[in-house]
Amino acid sequence: MTVVALTRQNVVDFLYKEAKLLDEWKLKEWAALFTDDGTYKVPPIGKPEASPTESLFYVHDNRSRLQERAERLLKKEAHVEYPHSTTLRNYHNILVSGVESDVITVECNFTTHRTKREVLDTFVGKHKYEIVQQNGELAIKSKKVILNLDSLRPHGKISLIL
Amino acid sequence: MEELIRDNREKNEFLVHRSVFTDKEMLARERAEIFNKCWLFIGHETEVPEKGDYKRKKVGGRNLLLVHSQDGEIRALYNTCPHRGALVARENEGNSRVFRCFYHAWSFKNDGQLNGMPGKDGFPDDFNCDGEKDMKAVNRLESYRGFIFVNFDDQAISLDDYLGDAKEYIDLAADQSETGLEVLGGVQEYSVRANWKLLAENSVDLYHGMPTHKTYFDIKQAQDPGLKRVKLEGRGKDLGNGHAVMEYVAPWGRPVAQWTPIWSEDLKQDMEKMKEKLVERFGEERADRIANYNRNIIIFPNLVINDIMAITARTFYPSSPGYMEVSGYSLAPIGEDEEHRMARNNNFLEFLGPGGFATPDDNEALELCQEAYNNNEEVQWNDISKGMVRGEENAMATDELQMRSFWRQYKVRIEESMKKEVAQP
Ligand code: FES
Ligand SMILES: [Fe+2]
Numbered sequence: 001m002t003v004v005a006l007t008r009q010n011v012v013d014f015l016y017k018e019a020k021l022l023d024e025w026k027l028k029e030w031a032a033l034f035t036d037d038g039t040y041k042v043p044p045i046g047k048p049e050a051s052p053t054e055s056l057f058y059v060h061d062n063r064s065r066l067q068e069r070a071e072r073l074l075k076k077e078a079h080v081e082y083p084h085s086t087t088l089r090n091y092h093n094i095l096v097s098g099v100e101s102d103v104i105t106v107e108c109n110f111t112t113h114r115t116k117r118e119v120l121d122t123f124v125g126k127h128k129y130e131i132v133q134q135n136g137e138l139a140i141k142s143k144k145v146i147l148n149l150d151s152l153r154p155h156g157k158i159s160l161i162l
Numbered sequence: 163m164e165e166l167i168r169d170n171r172e173k174n175e176f177l178v179h180r181s182v183f184t185d186k187e188m189l190a191r192e193r194a195e196i197f198n199k200c201w202l203f204i205g206h207e208t209e210v211p212e213k214g215d216y217k218r219k220k221v222g223g224r225n226l227l228l229v230h231s232q233d234g235e236i237r238a239l240y241n242t243c244p245h246r247g248a249l250v251a252r253e254n255e256g257n258s259r260v261f262r263c264f265y266h267a268w269s270f271k272n273d274g275q276l277n278g279m280p281g282k283d284g285f286p287d288d289f290n291c292d293g294e295k296d297m298k299a300v301n302r303l304e305s306y307r308g309f310i311f312v313n314f315d316d317q318a319i320s321l322d323d324y325l326g327d328a329k330e331y332i333d334l335a336a337d338q339s340e341t342g343l344e345v346l347g348g349v350q351e352y353s354v355r356a357n358w359k360l361l362a363e364n365s366v367d368l369y370h371g372m373p374t375h376k377t378y379f380d381i382k383q384a385q386d387p388g389l390k391r392v393k394l395e396g397r398g399k400d401l402g403n404g405h406a407v408m409e410y411v412a413p414w415g416r417p418v419a420q421w422t423p424i425w426s427e428d429l430k431q432d433m434e435k436m437k438e439k440l441v442e443r444f445g446e447e448r449a450d451r452i453a454n455y456n457r458n459i460i461i462f463p464n465l466v467i468n469d470i471m472a473i474t475a476r477t478f479y480p481s482s483p484g485y486m487e488v489s490g491y492s493l494a495p496i497g498e499d500e501e502h503r504m505a506r507n508n509n510f511l512e513f514l515g516p517g518g519f520a521t522p523d524d525n526e527a528l529e530l531c532q533e534a535y536n537n538n539e540e541v542q543w544n545d546i547s548k549g550m551v552r553g554e555e556n557a558m559a560t561d562e563l564q565m566r567s568f569w570r571q572y573k574v575r576i577e578e579s580m581k582k583e584v585a586q587p
Binding site: 042043044046047050054055056057058059065069072075077079080117119151152153155156157159 | 254347349351352353374377381487491500503504515516517519521522525526
């Protein structure tokens, strides 16, 4: 296995690619960015370090669950996202650490807008990633979404992948 | 009086006038006749286990403070300063012996008693001798098996009488644990852009299960190759006072105690043991109900307890006819084994909550109803007749008896209000 020397820019480009896939509803391609043991989690609001046994998360996906999530959202019977909502994701203040280590950690702010039926909702918060190299490409080992909101009002749901 | 609910047993027809979902005056009447007079869920005892523990709660449009006072009693204080009104507790939760209003720094013991204020010499010696300047508590607070309710009507019947036949179904959930149930951290605070009664209906509606949640059942079938056909079968039951339940079998796993193929072999053995334990405690028949049957319960007007792939309680309140705030809780046995707890929570999140594979589709269904009520002028009635032809005592879980039970109680209460010119308590 060849391990290529990475730069911060490679990592940032990778994240932008992730955001673009999600905005374009290429959700299977999004799921394919994850390692075989990849996870996607949204802990309770205000408790980013909560334990998943003691607290109720919004999302606590292992690799197979995140695959199901992606595939479900592409179905016509995923009513909440049919027809698909229009989304726009921005990643800001991207902090990359450990570019040279096996596991690169990234923290960034995000703003995700979703509009459907002329109602616009905006999710804001922080993404935390663990990124590794796999077959010469970057892959997501974990993605944790920390919502910086008071509650899910008026959004009412996290039907999107954040 | 304009007729809002047509309950025609001869014709087997039950209709609800759609104005009840959109009319502002109706909401004022609901506040006066329903939310100001019924028992409303505020929280669970395990949310404030220690003396000094408190949690802010919105109930029936009020800002309350659920507090475990130093004298051991659990109270619901109105979170407003007796001086000039400011919100006293500003943290969502915590532990404190005193609450201090920041505006002019009056302070209160955690049972509400005024403790002191700056510039005492400006007040008479007998100031507050009648307790008028203490933080006021809701007069009626009662609980059943850890579920705490408040009632803003001092003349209300007891919670015990109010719950009536619904208690049996709360018991079936609570009896899953020998040590009692506890609320998990991270209560889900979300909303729906729809009328609150649509969520009451939806929570005891099995008829929508297959069409609305097909994607979830597709996943269940993929996980369990042995599952040939999704079966959702059981009974619907009116529990009186507007409460109702549906009790049915379903293809998902139940943490206590119906194993499902995505869970480990260890869990399978554990669940067999749990079932045996239940048989010892309650006998074969009741053990089978507890372990293998699902129950969605509506406690009139706005509490739902779903004992399904996990146990969830949700309560909701309208801030306008087309918008409600929802609080979603997860309940689980105290001291539950880690692996069991994780299986339970994964089961919960697969279906339930704002990030689940099902709840967001319910949310969408409700919002689409609300949006299309723009046509109310010309298209006026909802049909809730399913199963009437069978006779109400033979209702299946996929019938609409549960909703009719809710609406029949609603009708009684709203007709009371319609005799008055405007909404008034
Ligand atoms: S309003 Fe609270 S001390 Fe004045
Ligand atoms: Fe549903």
